Amino acid sequence: MTNNIAEALKSAYNAITEFQTKQQLTQQSRLIAVSKTKPAAAVEQAFHAGQRAFGENYVQELVSKATELQQLTGIEWHFIGPIQSNKTKDIALYADWVHSIDRLKIAERLSAQRPMNKAPLQVLLQVNISGEESKSGIEPDELLQLADAVAKLPQLRLKGLMAIPQPGKGAEAFEQMQKLSLQLQQQHPDAKELSMGMSDDWQQALRFGSTMIRLGTAIFGARGIPSND
Numbered sequence: 734m735t736n737n738i739a740e741a742l743k744s745a746y747n748a749i750t751e752f753q754t755k756q757q758l759t760q761q762s763r764l765i766a767v768s769k770t771k772p773a774a775a776v777e778q779a780f781h782a783g784q785r786a787f788g789e790n791y792v793q794e795l796v797s798k799a800t801e802l803q804q805l806t807g808i809e810w811h812f813i814g815p816i817q818s819n820k821t822k823d824i825a826l827y828a829d830w831v832h833s834i835d836r837l838k839i840a841e842r843l844s845a846q847r848p849m850n851k852a853p854l855q856v857l858l859q860v861n862i863s864g865e866e867s868k869s870g871i872e873p874d875e876l877l878q879l880a881d882a883v884a885k886l887p888q889l890r891l892k893g894l895m896a897i898p899q900p901g902k903g904a905e906a907f908e909q910m911q912k913l914s915l916q917l918q919q920q921h922p923d924a925k926e927l928s929m930g931m932s933d934d935w936q937q938a939l940r941f942g943s944t945m946i947r948l949g950t951a952i953f954g955a956r957g958i959p960s961n962d
């Protein structure tokens with residue numbers, strides 16, 4: 734295998750640092766390498782190049798890669814895809830973070846199914862910021878109520894928000910997310926994370942306070958057909 738992944742990571746880290754310096758951004762931001770549809774070997778390569786946090790969209794892929802790579806100490810799995818309630822058990826077992834919680838029932842199941850011998854699951858609430866009919870995410874005006882309920886669940890830690898804006902509506906959506914995040918932090922001061930920005934729009938997201946950018950294509954190259962699950 735070539736060293737393309739290591740090189741792509743290095744240029745992403747450099748581009749991020751350069752942009753942060755140029756824009757005088759003060760928040761700490763990190764890169765989540767989105768490895769969906771890519772083999773465990775690709776994740777392992779990225780790990781050996783220094784990357785620790787990986788994002789997965791499909792439960793079956795999370796389970797198989799996390800199992801195969803369990804010897805990699807310090808690897809961190811972020812579940813970022815839509816969640817069906819019959820899949821929560823595997824997510825509760827294998828993920829360290831979940832970015833895509835948009836209803837209480839899912840949060841309750843994850844908390845109940847998170848093994849007691851593991852650290853609480855760190856969770857973000859997904860907001861339907863562009864008001865898209867078909868998109869997952871809680872409506873902005875229902876967010877604070879959901880946050881209060883999720884914050885009470887014993888095996889979850891409410892850490893912040895996530896959004897996937899409609900293509901082309903990035904700036905407006907990111908700005909609204911930044912406002913929502915500040916509102917949320919008034920009630921939940923530890924919920925500071927803001928997961929937004931992908932390969933095409935991460936600069937814009939960083940400008941509006943993103944603390945986690947989720948890069949797939951920029952790190953692992955173009956994807957083929959997604960797996961079913």
Ligand SMILES: *Cc1c(COP(=O)(O)O)cnc(C)c1O
Pocket residue numbers: 767769790813814897931932933947948949950951
């Ligand atoms: C696939 C995916 C990404 C990564 O997208 P790229 O455009 O390849 O960087 C980020 N976030 C979510 C939720 C995704 O599903």
